[in-house]
Amino acid sequence: MKRQEHEEPAPEVETGDESAAADIRAEDEFTAVLRERNEFKSQWERALADYQNLLHRLPRQVEEGVRRDVEPRLKELVAVLDYLEMALASPATSNDAKAIVFGVDMVKKLLVDTLTNMGVEPIDAGLGKPLDPSVHEAISTRDVPNSPDAPASGTVLSVEKRGYTWKGRPLRHAQVTVARRATPASGETN
DSSP states (O other): OOOOOOOOOOOOOOOHHHHHHHHHHHHHHHHHHHHHHHHHHHHHHHHHHHHHHHHHHHHHHHHHHHHHHHHHHHHHHHHHHHHHHHHHHSOOOSHHHHHHHHHHHHHHHHHHHHHHHTTEEEOOOOTTSBOOTTTEEEEEEEEEOSSTTSOOTTBEEEEEEOOEEETTEEEEOEEEEEEEEOOOOTTOOO
C-alpha cells in the first residue's frame, strides 16, 4: 500500500480588501500603542517634575516647620536670660547674696552657651547709629538739642532690651530709645 503523504494546505492568499483591512488594523494597533506610550511618557514627565519640585520644596518646608516649633521656645529662653541678667544687676552686699549671684551667673553662662550652640546671637544694638527697623524696635524717643554736636534724629541712644537673631533672622528685635531733634518754638531763630 502506498502511503499517502500529508499535504500542507496552501497558504491563504489574501485578496486586496483583506490585505487593506489587515493593514488598517495593524496601523490602528500601532497608533493605539503609540498613544499609550505618549500618555505614559507624559505621566512620567509630570511625576518627575513633581518629584523635582518636592526635592526643592521639602527642605524649606522642614525648615519652616522647625522654625515654627523651635522659635517660640527660644523666645521663652531669651526671656529667662533677661530675668537672669536683671537678677545679676541687683546689688549683692552680703556673702549669701554674693553666693547666689555666683550661682545665677553660672546658670546665665550655661544658658548663653546653649543658645549660642543653637544659633542664637545677640544683636549689635548700634548705639550712636541710625535706627535699623530690621533689627531695632523704637519703644521711646528722647528729645535732643538742635545743635551740630547732638545726635541726629533717629539715632539709637540706649538699649532697653537686647535683641537676638536666630539663624540670621531676628528672633526678637532690640528695643531701643532713639533721638528726636527738638524743634525751635515759633518765633525763635537758630
